[in-house]
Amino acid sequence: xxxxxxxxxTLNTKGKGFDRSVREALAxxxxxxxxxxxxxxxxxxxxxxxxxxxDLAGPARVLVAASAQGDKLATACTTxxxxxxxxxxxxxxxxxxxxxxxxxxxxxxxxxxxxxxVLQILRDEVGFEEVKAKVQKSLSGLKVAxxxxxxxxxxxxxxxxxxxxxxxxxxxxxxxxxxxxxxxxGKVECCGNYLVAIKPELAMEMSYRIISSAYRAGAxxxxxxxxxxxFNLDRWQRDLVVKKGGFRPLPVLYFTQLLAIALGLDxxxxxxxxxxxxxxxxxxxxxxxxxxxx
Amino acid sequence: MVIGAGIAGIQAAxxxxxxxxxxxxxxxxxxxxxxxxxLSETFPTLDCSQCILTPRTVEVGRHEKxxxxxxxxxxxxxxxxxxxxxxxxxYPSYVNWDICTGCGVCQExxxxxxxxxxxxxxxxxxxxxxxxxxxxxxxxxxxxPENCLYxxxxxxxxxxxxxxxxxIDYNQKERIFEEEVGAVIVATGYELLPLTELGEYGAGTxxxxxxxxxxxxxxxxxxxTAGKILRPSDGxxxxxxxxxxxxxxxxxxxxxxxxxxICCMYTAKxxxxxxxxxxxxxxxxxxxxxxxxxxxxEEFIHRAVTEDxxxxxxxxxxxxxxxxxxxxxxxxDTLSGRQVEIAADLVVLAVAMVPRPETRALAExxxxxxxxxxxLEEEDRNFAPLESGRPGIFLAGAGTGPKDIPETVSQASGxxxxxxxxxxxxx
Ligand SMILES: Cc1cc2nc3c(=O)[nH]c(=O)nc-3n(C[C@H](O)[C@H](O)[C@H](O)COP(=O)(O)OP(=O)(O)OC[C@H]3O[C@@H](n4cnc5c(N)ncnc54)[C@H](O)[C@@H]3O)c2cc1C
Ligand code: SF4
Ligand code: SF4
Ligand code: SF4
Ligand code: SF4
Numbered sequence: 001x002x003x004x005x006x007x008x009x010t011l012n013t014k015g016k017g018f019d020r021s022v023r024e025a026l027a028x029x030x031x032x033x034x035x036x037x038x039x040x041x042x043x044x045x046x047x048x049x050x051x052x053x054x055d056l057a058g059p060a061r062v063l064v065a066a067s068a069q070g071d072k073l074a075t076a077c078t079t080x081x082x083x084x085x086x087x088x089x090x091x092x093x094x095x096x097x098x099x100x101x102x103x104x105x106x107x108x109x110x111x112x113x114x115x116x117x118v119l120q121i122l123r124d125e126v127g128f129e130e131v132k133a134k135v136q137k138s139l140s141g142l143k144v145a146x147x148x149x150x151x152x153x154x155x156x157x158x159x160x161x162x163x164x165x166x167x168x169x170x171x172x173x174x175x176x177x178x179x180x181x182x183x184x185x186g187k188v189e190c191c192g193n194y195l196v197a198i199k200p201e202l203a204m205e206m207s208y209r210i211i212s213s214a215y216r217a218g219a220x221x222x223x224x225x226x227x228x229x230x231f232n233l234d235r236w237q238r239d240l241v242v243k244k245g246g247f248r249p250l251p252v253l254y255f256t257q258l259l260a261i262a263l264g265l266d267x268x269x270x271x272x273x274x275x276x277x278x279x280x281x282x283x284x285x286x287x288x289x290x291x292x293x294x
Numbered sequence: 295m296v297i298g299a300g301i302a303g304i305q306a307a308x309x310x311x312x313x314x315x316x317x318x319x320x321x322x323x324x325x326x327x328x329x330x331x332x333l334s335e336t337f338p339t340l341d342c343s344q345c346i347l348t349p350r351t352v353e354v355g356r357h358e359k360x361x362x363x364x365x366x367x368x369x370x371x372x373x374x375x376x377x378x379x380x381x382x383x384x385y386p387s388y389v390n391w392d393i394c395t396g397c398g399v400c401q402e403x404x405x406x407x408x409x410x411x412x413x414x415x416x417x418x419x420x421x422x423x424x425x426x427x428x429x430x431x432x433x434x435x436x437x438x439p440e441n442c443l444y445x446x447x448x449x450x451x452x453x454x455x456x457x458x459x460x461x462i463d464y465n466q467k468e469r470i471f472e473e474e475v476g477a478v479i480v481a482t483g484y485e486l487l488p489l490t491e492l493g494e495y496g497a498g499t500x501x502x503x504x505x506x507x508x509x510x511x512x513x514x515x516x517x518x519t520a521g522k523i524l525r526p527s528d529g530x531x532x533x534x535x536x537x538x539x540x541x542x543x544x545x546x547x548x549x550x551x552x553x554x555x556i557c558c559m560y561t562a563k564x565x566x567x568x569x570x571x572x573x574x575x576x577x578x579x580x581x582x583x584x585x586x587x588x589x590x591x592e593e594f595i596h597r598a599v600t601e602d603x604x605x606x607x608x609x610x611x612x613x614x615x616x617x618x619x620x621x622x623x624x625x626x627d628t629l630s631g632r633q634v635e636i637a638a639d640l641v642v643l644a645v646a647m648v649p650r651p652e653t654r655a656l657a658e659x660x661x662x663x664x665x666x667x668x669x670l671e672e673e674d675r676n677f678a679p680l681e682s683g684r685p686g687i688f689l690a691g692a693g694t695g696p697k698d699i700p701e702t703v704s705q706a707s708g709x710x711x712x713x714x715x716x717x718x719x720x721x
Contacts, residue, residue, distance in 0.1 A: 156548075165493030165548075165613075166494070166499075167493075183499065183616060185613065185615025216618070217617065
């Protein structure tokens with residue numbers, strides 16, 4: 001199966017480990033991700049802030065490129081997913097803005113592309129049963145706390161492909177890899193997102209709650225599908241170990257890193273060394289990474 | 295004909311029968327009583343629900359003018375007012391009710407225990423051959439073929455061996471009966487929003503988060519715990535119980551936009567009865583606002599606060615999750631403007647009253663309209679609230695929307711009056 005792929009800026013820079021694990025894991029499952037040629041930034045959260053048509057031109061251009069290549073567009077970055085999905089919805093439902101956009105970017109696009117998150121592709125196109133059948137290295141004995149980025153769930157009517165209050169796709173995927181998803185209360189708690197820029201103490205507190213809740217539930221690792229959450233939850237732990245007495249750090253991995261490892265791919269390709277909380281000791285202890293890897 | 299034998303159907307049937315007319319009652323379940331039979335005590339009087347209902351169910355069962363079809367549904371309806379022809383489908387009970395004496399030996403001996411998800415709301419058990427309650431009317435059992443060892447594995451037949459009158463009949467088939475009736479009252483009642491719909495409250499995966507009807511079963515002297523308040527996870531007595539009002543009601547974005555009307559009252563009742571049983575227990579209620587319009591209702595709420603020291607917190611609960619054997623309740627107290635977090639032993643959700651999904655099919659068969667939520671729609675909300683829009687078919691009870699027992703009973707008597715006035719015109 002071939003699906004068009006929009007990596008987005010984050011996965012092209014800071015999230016290379018995410019990007020590579022997405023491409024290679026999906027390839028191992030028979031999904032060939034075809035990167036869009038000459039793509040531009042989706043605009044991150046800005047295009048949807050104001051009611052201006054021109055701001056949608058960036059994401060619209062991406063959608064137009066995708067329409068030339070196929071009927072589906074895969075994204076792994078949750079923000080790109082949110083922006084593209086919602087822009088596409090505007091194009092589908094709002095005739096006036098659709099016409100002005102098409103005029104401006106010189107296209108004739110009606111919103112026919114289906115924007116899909118990688119997790120959604122794994123669930124609906126590949127199927128978790130099929131994933132399970134391809135597991136080479138079971139993650140058995142690994143207790144994971146699945147953390148869902150809000151960008152794939154909110155606003156629910158526009159973007160959610162899972163229960164926005166109690167999502168479970170990631171838990172099901174992890175279970176199909178042999179891991180043990182813990183029941184916990186932090187799944188959809190906000191990680192603080194852009195508060196990092198304005199109110200860093202508050203953002204740190206929010207990450208603290210999430211990580212300690214996962215720890216109390218018995219998790220050994222946090223798994224997420226969102227690059228910004230990954231960054232927040234991982235990065236704050238550097239401060240938390242100093243500021244909060246008794247704080248126990250937890251590695252924060254992208255779900256596709258664990259997926260790739262379970263499918264028997266080489267873990268050293270996914271920038272594990274770039275994480276602030278080193279996940280390697282845990283992976284070694286679980287027999288998922290060679291002892292020799294530095 | 296009365297369809298549905300909850301308190302609405304019972305009241306209507308008795309009113310008409312006592313006026314001297316014949317009534318055919320069709321009830322889907324094996325016995326009559328509806329939701330009221332599951333309740334512990336009723337607000338605002340705190341009468342024992344079963345005690346005030348049982349004389350009425352018994353009267354229906356014995357009344358010479360009432361023909362009772364339980365475990366049955368309406369298959370089709372033809373004709374018009376004064377002359378309806380109905381076909382009634384009766385499900386096989388696998389017990390010959392004509393000779394069964396209701397001795398209960400079969401239930402006692404049956405080796406197969408099943409969790410009763412319907413009547414006991416998942417808290418209690420029943421056998422594969424069962425009646426809904428010990429006071430069931432009719433007090434005759436049915437075999438549930440999905441769990442019976444004979445139907446699933448071809449062996450057992452214990453009930454057959456022990457039945458003193460040879461009433462067990464594994465070969466019983468579905469039967470169709472035909473009746474002719476002059477008018478119809480539809481009293482099919484309501485359902486509760488399933489916990490699985492409430493993701494923010496654990497979607498039914500947290501054992502100590504239960505719905506209000508399950509709490510009624512815990513409070514009931516005839517319930518699975520004999521009236522003791524014991525939480526499902528470990529059977530311990532909960533010392534901190536949080537009640538969440540408007541769970542799935544008044545939430546146009548995610549759930550039901552309407553107010554379920556009765557839950558402010560029954561939640562006050564729950565908290566009160568809990569405090570009567572567990573003297574050192576804390577009862578905490580989260581509410582948006584208290585809707586207690588009714589005779590003696592506001593006074594009832596007042597009593598919960600002043601006499602029973604129930605703590606009311608004004609605000610919504612955002613999330614429930616399990617941690618260290620407790621259910622963590624995260625919410626907001628909008629009066630102080632603070633977030634609150636409570637470690638509760640048990641959480642009771644006052645879930646929305648919703649239409650029964652099966653009502654859709656029934657409405658189609660009878661040619662009735664439904665409202666935007668799936669409740670039966672009245673001919674006119676102001677002036678014809680008991681008429682269905684189809685002449686000769688009337689509506690009563692919670693099938694048209696949330697109602698408490700007093701309102702349900704008034705409607706039922708009203709609908710019965712409508713039918714009787716029709717009959718009196720025909721002479
Ligand atoms: C937790 C809780 C506590 C409550 N406490 C109180 C209280 O203290 N005081 C109070 O006044 N009210 C209380 N109520 C409200 C009370 O339960 C209702 O007002 C009352 O039961 C409504 O009666 P009904 O006959 O309309 O509906 P139901 O009781 O739902 O009866 C409907 C009957 O119709 C049958 N039926 C449904 N569809 C069909 C069909 N297609 N064919 C044949 N039969 C069918 C059903 O099996 C059922 O027997 C409470 C409700 C809840 C949820
Ligand atoms: S045959 Fe079925 S209903 Fe009868 S005793 Fe055995 S399991 Fe119970
Ligand atoms: S043992 Fe026979 S007579 Fe007694 S309740 Fe069961 S079926 Fe009826
Ligand atoms: S009756 Fe009270 S608890 Fe029930 S929905 Fe209305 S306001 Fe909420
Ligand atoms: S007294 Fe009137 S205004 Fe006040 S709560 Fe009751 S109905 Fe509302």
